[in-house]
Amino acid sequence: MTLHPTDLDPALRIGDVLRRQRDRESSARTYARSFPVVPVRAHGMTIEGADGRHYLDCLSGAGTLALGHNHPVVIEAIRRTVDSGAPLHVLDLATPEKDEFTEALFATLPPAFADRARVHFCGPAGTDAVEAALKLMQTATGRRGLLAFTGAYHGMTAGALAATGNVAVKEPVAGIAADVTRLPYPYSYRCPFGVGGQWGAELSATYTERLLDDPSGGVVPPAAMILEAVQGEGGAVPAPDSWLRQMRRITAERGIPLIVDEVQTGVGRTGAFWAVEHSGVMPDAMVMSKAIGGSLPLAVVVYHEDYDGWRPGAHTGTFRGNTLAMAAGTATLRYVAREGLAERAAAVGARMTARLDGLRGEFPAIGDVRGRGLMIGVELVDPEGEPDSCGAHPPAPRMAGEVRSACVERGLIVELGGRHDSTVRLLPPLIITDEQVETVLDRLADSIAEVTARRLTERRA
16 A cells, blocks of 8 residues: 555654755755745645644745735636646747736836837746846847946846855856946945945945946946846845936946846835836836746846847747746736735835834844835844944844744744845735734744843853
8 A cells, every 4th residue: 555645644754855855955955954844735825834834934935926825816827727728838939828918017017118118038037037138238239247236136047146246156156257347235234335324325326427437447338237126135125216216327328228137026025016116217127037927937028129139049948938827927917906915015014114123122133124015124133243334233144043943933934135144034925914914023023032032041151
């Protein structure tokens, strides 16, 4: 008699599954190291593990699950597509599903951008859309160089990795960033200029402009500038709207295409459908993935038609025609727009950020609370350490890891990011309920309290 895995003892089954994963998967696995969970079912914001425990998911597929797990409109769209007999793999051929997705996507874009836009369907991950955008602008301008920012994350393929700021993942790859000029991103709490606030953002803009205009500055005219309106993996760091408008002015005056990476910020996450809408900036290209596929792999770059100088086959890939993802994405885009979920993300995010900020008086280890909409970061610090010129204490990555573990014990999944992985990041789905908001905040506060008390006891021992 063959036993189904669910007939086995849960503890044994989970242990075996996790052991086999450790034995068979590469050392590059990430989330699996942080969460000893074997998910078997999920709905909305809730994940059920093989051991029967339930978790509130504030990771949401790193921002992919705008509507949470297995939302009814997504499941219905997938079932309808499968039942229709539509081809699930069609390379880049035209299909009714693709046409409907494109219509739904363009309906969400700022009209002035959508009216003269083209869309390119890329490989299934956001990093490939970044590669496409970089290649597009190199083709259009005939240049090679790239302007990118400190703290940036754009992906793990060669061009996207070159634009990414994280040193640890770039260091083993020789020469990966040879054509990238790194510019200072406005990060008020740990200001690259040591001044913080709006002044730090103004200095960043001034530095960028003067560097580009300096004939001895060492910067060859670049093919593009790429930036995030809110840095995600960089620690939920929002750029001031005025700074974004300055970047648009600086690049436009110098004929430098501006690419905005909306892979994590898009589809209502920051409180607007697209993060560029907060500032009114009109980029030359927008990179999109994650939530646009309704939980399934899909990535596109949307750009101004003037840059469409590609020859046929200039950027191709086998898995550009994911019919199921287009159907799920269409359902997601329309549901977010119809239900006003971007506006709700703005309101709920402001409420969460305010309560978290209020905890700073109780827990000195909370150095900074920031974000936009439902893209929130809580930076943990060593309050006993020497503050810098902006008053920021040293990062506390070990404490952040302990808080993450304490959250898992309480049934809450959060992830870390930012400098030294010392920022607890919250990316709940846009359909989070008011009750779930309070539960998330309670569990996070309790976790910080537990770790704080334990570390205090250790210091006194």
